[in-house]
Amino acid sequence: MIQNDLLLRAAKGEAIERYPVWLMRQAGRILPEYRAVRNSLSGFKELVETPELAAEVTIQPVDLLGVDAAIIFSDILVVPEAMGCEYQMIEKKGPWFENTVKSTDDLVKLAETDFDVEDRLGYVTEAIRITNKELNGRVPLIGFAGAPWTIFCYMTEGHGSKTFSEARKLLYTNPTLAHELLQRITKVTVSYLKAQVAAGAHMIQVFDSWAGVLGHAQYLEFSLPYLQQIVDAITDVPVTLFSKGAYTSLQNIADLNCNTVGLDWNMDVKDIRVHVGENRTLQGNLDPCVLYASHKDVENLTKSMLDTFTSKRHIVNLGHGVYPDVDPEKVKTFIKTVKNYEIQYK
Numbered sequence: 092m093i094q095n096d097l098l099l100r101a102a103k104g105e106a107i108e109r110y111p112v113w114l115m116r117q118a119g120r121i122l123p124e125y126r127a128v129r130n131s132l133s134g135f136k137e138l139v140e141t142p143e144l145a146a147e148v149t150i151q152p153v154d155l156l157g158v159d160a161a162i163i164f165s166d167i168l169v170v171p172e173a174m175g176c177e178y179q180m181i182e183k184k185g186p187w188f189e190n191t192v193k194s195t196d197d198l199v200k201l202a203e204t205d206f207d208v209e210d211r212l213g214y215v216t217e218a219i220r221i222t223n224k225e226l227n228g229r230v231p232l233i234g235f236a237g238a239p240w241t242i243f244c245y246m247t248e249g250h251g252s253k254t255f256s257e258a259r260k261l262l263y264t265n266p267t268l269a270h271e272l273l274q275r276i277t278k279v280t281v282s283y284l285k286a287q288v289a290a291g292a293h294m295i296q297v298f299d300s301w302a303g304v305l306g307h308a309q310y311l312e313f314s315l316p317y318l319q320q321i322v323d324a325i326t327d328v329p330v331t332l333f334s335k336g337a338y339t340s341l342q343n344i345a346d347l348n349c350n351t352v353g354l355d356w357n358m359d360v361k362d363i364r365v366h367v368g369e370n371r372t373l374q375g376n377l378d379p380c381v382l383y384a385s386h387k388d389v390e391n392l393t394k395s396m397l398d399t400f401t402s403k404r405h406i407v408n409l410g411h412g413v414y415p416d417v418d419p420e421k422v423k424t425f426i427k428t429v430k431n432y433e434i435q436y437k
């Protein structure tokens with residue numbers, strides 16, 4: 092039994108007393124308590140791969156910030172790694188893959204997709220089990236994975252990019268290879284997410300962080316069918332699809348069998364509600380930069396966002412992950428404002 096199950100009720104469209112609130116990338120980054128754990132280790136990956144410590148930093152924002160959900164501390168890049176593309180997390184630079192997939196030869200060198208997820212990613216499911224034991228039902232625990240398109244971006248490009256032109260190049264020069272790789276990623280992602288649910292994740296979020304580099308037709312061809320396979324396979328818990336920058340495909344995303352659609356801060360909540368209707372919960376979407384403003388402005392701008400909601404079907408969040416140098420006190424003001432806001436749509 093979960094004591095505070097607001098998040099799950101909001102995702103399913105059930106009655107709520109107030110809007111639930113959590114932050115993407117709340118585990119880590121902004122908390123000095125996170126950095127203390129992180130700095131005692133050799134690096135980010137050691138933290139990700141040590142279940143007791145991953146559980147500890149997962150729970151920190153619940154204790155210190157008062158969010159209505161925990162999200163398991165891990166990374167979307169554990170999936171390509173399990174498939175045979177090892178990554179390094181380079182300080183101040185981000186992810187780096189020594190081996191990328193650019194040809195059929197590269198594809199055949201990858202691991203078979205029918206490996207046992209517990210074998211290669213058991214540290215994540217173990218972290219989920221430990222977290223739930225320690226949370227003791229206080230709030231739900233969110234599991235997650237990258238969308239196949241976003242994982243494809245890292246596996247082909249090898250690192251972050253503004254344009255992901257290497258990834259997009261493949262869509263034109265070798266679409267067959269692209270689809271093969273996307274299908275492989277999808278297969279592993281489905282097994283991985285099922286393992287997270289079996290271990291105790293109460294909800295799943297799929298991050299399509301690089302949706303915005305694709306045009307509408309390409310999104311429909313290279314991302315949406317794979318998201319569809321995922322939502323159709325994860326049936327036991329609510330699923331959120333967050334496709335950053337996918338303005339022109341939002342209706343198609345909402346038409347998939349998901350519970351919640353994540354919105355980035357450029358998306359207009361009112362407008363999207365008109366198009367999506369009452370059958371989906373919307374998550375988001377305060378500009379993460381609002382948290383650099385004064386406490387008074389954080390409060391006012393959060394209230395202004397809440398005033399645009401015309402439904403109970405909302406989960407409050409930022410429009411993307413919280414930025415690393417944000418003052419945790421501003422995050423607390425954001426959370427407090429949401430908690431004190433009187434909801435009109437019960």
Ligand SMILES: Cc1c2[nH]c(c1CCC(=O)O)Cc1[nH]c(c(CCC(=O)O)c1C)Cc1[nH]c(c(CCC(=O)O)c1C)Cc1[nH]c(c(C)c1CCC(=O)O)C2
Nearest residue numbers: 115116117118119135162163164165166167185298300412
């Ligand atoms: C694109 C992406 C990645 N990882 C993730 C995404 C999708 C979300 C998004 O769009 O922001 C998802 C992610 N990464 C991390 C989480 C933990 C849970 C949470 O708090 O939300 C989650 C959900 C931890 C992390 N992942 C990373 C850190 C920082 C590393 C550190 O502590 O040294 C954390 C806490 C590193 C990471 N991991 C990634 C990058 C580009 C980087 C480097 C830059 C950055 O910090 O964002 C890939």
